[in-house]
Amino acid sequence: MTALRPDLAVIAETIPTGARVLDVGCGDGALMAALRDSKGIDARGMEIDPVNVANAVTRGLAVVQGDADTDLADYPDDSFDYAVLSQTLQTTRRPDLVLDQLLRIGKQAFVSFPNFAQWKIRFAHMFGGRMPVTKQLPHRWYDTPNIHHVTIDDFKSFVEDRGYSIEGEWYLSGEKRRGAGLANLLAEHAVFLLKR
Amino acid sequence: MAQTMGEDGRFGLDRRTKLLGPVRLDSGVQFAPVEFAYETYGELNADKSNAILVCHALTGDQYVASTHPVTGKPGWWTRLVGEGKPVDPSRHCIICINVLGSCMGSSGPASFDPGTGQPYAMDFPVITIADMVRAQAILLDHLGIERLACVIGGSMGGMQALTWASLFPDRVQSAIVIASTARHSAQNIAFHEVGRQAIMADPNWQGGNYYGSVDQPDAGLAVARMAAHITYLSEAGLTEKFGRQLQDRETKTFGFDADFQVESYLRYQGLSFVERFDANSYLYITRAMDYYDLAEEHGGVLAKAFQGTRTRFCLVSFDSDWLYPTIESKRIVQALNAAGAAASFVELSSPFGHDAFLLDAPEMNRIIDGFLKAGGL
Known part of the structure; x- marks a missing residue:
């Protein structure tokens, strides 16, 4: 098995055994499989791409095809201990409503996203004068699925404005974890654990 | 197909049996005795944990993976069921049962009423999807199969799979529901009513008492099939296959012959269907499908049909299916999510x-x- 993506590794480590987990935008189910194999967790997933759904189902995972923007409304309140949204928030049409849904369905929510204020992106923008194309954000402006770019500081104030609290935060540069110092400038990815 | 179950006559191809029953029908009738026509493929393993029930659709039958005795065509789901296929007789014990009300050997309007010695015709009780499932459960008891590793079906077969999981949650480990729905919509009922009226408007139908008569309601049944067949195809598919092409002619005839290829095709579908299907069975089974609404007895809340279920579900829909469109599968998924069931859907x-x-x-x-x-x- 290939190594888990670093933000997913953080989430997999933190979720306790026995938790009920919904992974929104679960891709091919890598996190769900890791949770099952390491903690015996019977997670549920939602994914928009049918090929990814099929791949997840063939791994024995319970994944339904759906769109985070429209289909989260189908889940009852408090049906999960954790709702996970990894590297998907920036692709949704209404990140604010999606976050509300996550924290309605889940008692807590993990959200991970690429930090648009990381210095390489700032440099590319400032000196290149163009929308940045980097290793972590490899798409061009017109074909990117990332329609709501967000920075770590944006996200923190967004969470505060929505009335949620931050229970945990993790910052990543490539594979490595880093401290919170200057995270908005230095971290490529962030993972937040949120609570109502 | 694999050698089946040694000397045990209950298992194998083209099995028939009559069981005492009774089946307690939704209409209140206790139906007995119950005749079953079914096939099994593959061996039941020692702990009886490899049984897969395949449920057939409206005009399907038990010949899921063996040659149809009337048409001589291969089984209707040989793309899925067979050696080396996902449902594989070398690993699974596969059971396919002609549904109650049908006409390929299980009790239906064309079978003989032991009380009168005549075909039941319209004296056959009106049945439901749940009745079909309860009857299947009686046959599985007879086969000594308590637990199904999977119930799988498409269309009406999917309705049965859902009903199995709802009525007998402890007997169903997993259910695969393809191109199906948890209730018949007004549009579904409407198309079926066209078919039924076509049959009943045929003077040869004779109030259903056409058995033994020279005059059979073939024209009505053929029209019913033609109308239904359109609902099984997509507009794009019909356009691609036929477009406006004419049938064996250069120009329009200014008459009512089958000028267009699509007309000729539909007529063929209708005519070949009457060779293998009973008009009264068509009435009864379409009625059963129209009565189908899994949420009905749960106060309209579909999730309650699956409350506390431990069955794993897999649902598949097709984007060009307008008979049971994706939205119907999503309704089921929504209910399964609400019930906390392990569900997959694509x-x-x-x-x-x-x-x-x-x-x-x-x-x-x-x-x-x-x-x-x-x-x-």
Whole structure:
């Protein structure tokens, strides 16, 4: 098995055994499989791409095809201990409503996203004068699925404005974890654990 | 097909049995005795943990993977069921039962009423999807199969799979529901009513008492099939296959012969159907489908039909299916989510409409194979 993506590794480590987990935008189910194999967790997933759904189902995972923007409304309140949204928030049409849904369905929510204020992106923008194309954000402006770019500081104030609290935060540069110092400038990815 | 169950006459191809029953029908009738026509493929393993029930659709039958005795055509789901296929007699014990009300050997309007020695005709009780499932449960008891590793079906077969999981949650480890729905919509009922009226408007139908008569309601049944067949295909599929092409002629005839290829095709579908199907069975089974609404007895809340279930579910829909469109599968998924069930769902792309599940669908096969194997099958 290939190594888990670093933000997913953080989430997999933190979720306790026995938790009920919904992974929104679960891709091919890598996190769900890791949770099952390491903690015996019977997670549920939602994914928009049918090929990814099929791949997840063939791994024995319970994944339904759906769109985070429209289909989260189908889940009852408090049906999960954790709702996970990894590297998907920036692709949704209404990140604010999606976050509300996550924290309605889940008692807590993990959200991970690429930090648009990381210095390489700032440099590319400032000196290149163009929308940045980097290793972590490899798409061009017109074909990117990332329609709501967000920075770590944006996200923190967004969470505060929505009335949620931050229970945990993790910052990543490539594979490595880093401290919170200057995270908005230095971290490529962030993972937040949120609570109502 | 694999050698089946040694000397045990209950297992094998083209089995018939009559059981005392009774089946307690939704209408209140206690129906007995019950005749069953069914096939099994593959061996039941020692702990009886590899049984897969395949449920057939409206005009399907028990010949899921063996040659149809009337048409001589291969089994109706040989793309999914067979050696090396996702449902594999070398690993699974596969059971397919002609549904109650049908005409391929299980009790239906064409079978003989032991009380009168005559065909039941319209004295056959009106049945429901749940009645079909309760009857199947009686046959499985007879076969000594308590637990089904999987119930799988498309269209009306999917309705049965859902009903199995709802009525007998402890007997169903997993359910695969393809191109199906949890209730018949007004549009579904409307199309079926057209078919039924076509049959009953045929003077040869004779109030259903045409058995033994020279005059059979073939014209009515053929029209019913033609109307239904359109609902199994997609507009794009029909356009691609036929467009406005004329049939064996250069120009329009300014008459009512089958000028267009699509007319000729539909007429052929209708005519060949009457060779293998009973008009009264068509009335009874379409009625059963129209009465189908799994949420009805749960106060309209579909999730309650699956409360506390431990069954694993896999649903597949096709994007060009307008008979049971994706939204119907999503309704089921929503209910399963609300019930906390382990559910998977995917909408596959196909140009073939509702019929896609019976045609070459490699992605569907891959999903079913993976889902079954993940369940230890």
